[in-house]
Amino acid sequence: MSQLPDLVIANGTVVNSFGRQAAHVIVDAGKVTGLLDATEPVPAAARTVDAAGKLVIPGGVDGHCHVDQVTGRFRTLDDYAITSTAALWGGTTTIIDFGIPRDAQETPLDAVLNKKRLAQESRCDVALHGSVISWDETVPWQLEQLAAEGVRSVKMYTTNRGSTMADNDTILKVMREMVRLDGLTYIHAEHDAIITDCTEEHAADGLIGIEHLHRTRPELAEEISVKETLAMAEYTGAPVYFVHQSTPGAVDLVSEARSRGLQAYSETCPHYLTLDDTVYGSTFPEWYACCPPMRSAETVAALKERLTAGAIHTVSSDHSCYDLSQKRERTDDVRFMPHGLPGVETRMPVTFTSLVTEAGGSVEDFVEVFSAGPARINALPFKGAVAEGFDADLVVFDPATQQMVDGGALHMGTDFSPFEGKTLNGWPAVVVSSGRVVLDADGFHDPGPVGRFVARNGFTAHQSIPVPVSA
Numbered sequence: 001m002s003q004l005p006d007l008v009i010a011n012g013t014v015v016n017s018f019g020r021q022a023a024h025v026i027v028d029a030g031k032v033t034g035l036l037d038a039t040e041p042v043p044a045a046a047r048t049v050d051a052a053g054k055l056v057i058p059g060g061v062d063g064h065c066h067v068d069q070v071t072g073r074f075r076t077l078d079d080y081a082i083t084s085t086a087a088l089w090g091g092t093t094t095i096i097d098f099g100i101p102r103d104a105q106e107t108p109l110d111a112v113l114n115k116k117r118l119a120q121e122s123r124c125d126v127a128l129h130g131s132v133i134s135w136d137e138t139v140p141w142q143l144e145q146l147a148a149e150g151v152r153s154v155k156m157y158t159t160n161r162g163s164t165m166a167d168n169d170t171i172l173k174v175m176r177e178m179v180r181l182d183g184l185t186y187i188h189a190e191h192d193a194i195i196t197d198c199t200e201e202h203a204a205d206g207l208i209g210i211e212h213l214h215r216t217r218p219e220l221a222e223e224i225s226v227k228e229t230l231a232m233a234e235y236t237g238a239p240v241y242f243v244h245q246s247t248p249g250a251v252d253l254v255s256e257a258r259s260r261g262l263q264a265y266s267e268t269c270p271h272y273l274t275l276d277d278t279v280y281g282s283t284f285p286e287w288y289a290c291c292p293p294m295r296s297a298e299t300v301a302a303l304k305e306r307l308t309a310g311a312i313h314t315v316s317s318d319h320s321c322y323d324l325s326q327k328r329e330r331t332d333d334v335r336f337m338p339h340g341l342p343g344v345e346t347r348m349p350v351t352f353t354s355l356v357t358e359a360g361g362s363v364e365d366f367v368e369v370f371s372a373g374p375a376r377i378n379a380l381p382f383k384g385a386v387a388e389g390f391d392a393d394l395v396v397f398d399p400a401t402q403q404m405v406d407g408g409a410l411h412m413g414t415d416f417s418p419f420e421g422k423t424l425n426g427w428p429a430v431v432v433s434s435g436r437v438v439l440d441a442d443g444f445h446d447p448g449p450v451g452r453f454v455a456r457n458g459f460t461a462h463q464s465i466p467v468p469v470s471a
Helices: 080-089 108-121 139-148 168-180 192-204 210-216 219-236 248-259 270-274 277-281 297-308 324-330 347-358 363-377 459-463
Strands: 007-016 019-028 031-037 048-050 055-058 060-062 092-098 125-131 153-157 184-188 240-242 264-268 394-397 402-404 423-425 430-433 436-440
Touching: 007 363, 007 394, 007 430, 019 363, 055 363, 060 347, 060 363, 080 092, 080 108, 080 430, 080 436, 092 108, 092 430, 108 125, 108 139, 139 168, 153 168, 168 184, 168 219, 184 219, 192 210, 192 219, 210 277, 219 240, 219 248, 248 264, 248 297, 264 297, 270 297, 270 347, 297 347, 347 363, 347 423
Parallel strands: 007 048, 007 055, 060 092, 092 125, 125 153, 153 184, 184 240, 240 264
Antiparallel strands: 007 019, 019 031, 055 394, 394 430, 402 423, 430 436
């Protein structure tokens, strides 16, 4: 007698970015081994999960997380065990963190190897981005070593002088290396000179507290940096990915570049789709300290239009887990506050509610920005689809289920959420990670430190892999 498969998710509607079908999903040894039409009898298995009336989608891929991050004298309160647990609670089964050198003594290679070591405590799968701050003659060799480790992207900041900022010479040289190594350049795009001058002017006028954050980092600073970086990408032929775009103008610049043949991608975050700059006049403005800041209500509406139209390729959390005591130490001066928001756990319901419930997008559109797009663009093998041979990373949920955000009840290692009190759709009911049921009606089942490090394919090589054509 043949051995039973480990798991069957029965009677659900499987939704991929490319279509949907009613099917039983068969899982064995951590992989999807088959999809059986739902009109057929449910096959026997060691465990069966009934998904009748619910949707089954690929587990989320969060391409932008900061785990155990240090910013100046502030350190986030999470580690891989905490962040990966929160990710699974929120339907995300793969996170991508950054190995950013913490000082001039730590090299890009050392930063990544340190994060790879820490990631051994993860409950979900982990991939990594590298980061280069300054160029020297060892950087090409270091990038070769990163590629050999399966780290195929490098992030650079166009702002934050004196800490993480890379100058244009460095950015251009790294782009050339990433072309040589078939990698992807990640860019935090804000024009440093404009931001520095604007911030100094506000400080001189005594308008530098958290309630003025949105005025110190204008939309123009983001858009001019995107335009300048796109010119360097075009010159070098480098694929480029822009993190946390917060304005429709920035997205439109990427769309125009793509129309001319550039491989350029736009990411946004849930908070830029749902929160506007009136939050800085609220009772707790420190809940919203992030860079770029929240934008006007008109900008938020236009950004959501770009998302619905398919001009935004991924929605990532930009997860940074500071707590309110850290945020409140220097609310008087945004130059010394820790910026960043906890969001890995709420990415799924906020994005689903924004795109599908409110804007009328399809579930397929949601799957694209939540899972399939991040997996494909970041060249993650066997991620982003419910298909035979892919990793058994799956989420079962009912789109009609509503739940209010309670920051204190979340699992991210902090004591607040920027979405506190918001009622959202799209919360997971069952989460399967590498074939293990880690969340169901009985709660969370900690699998222990079983998360795998995912070595990524070359960027161009991965884009040529055929996409499955049926659910």
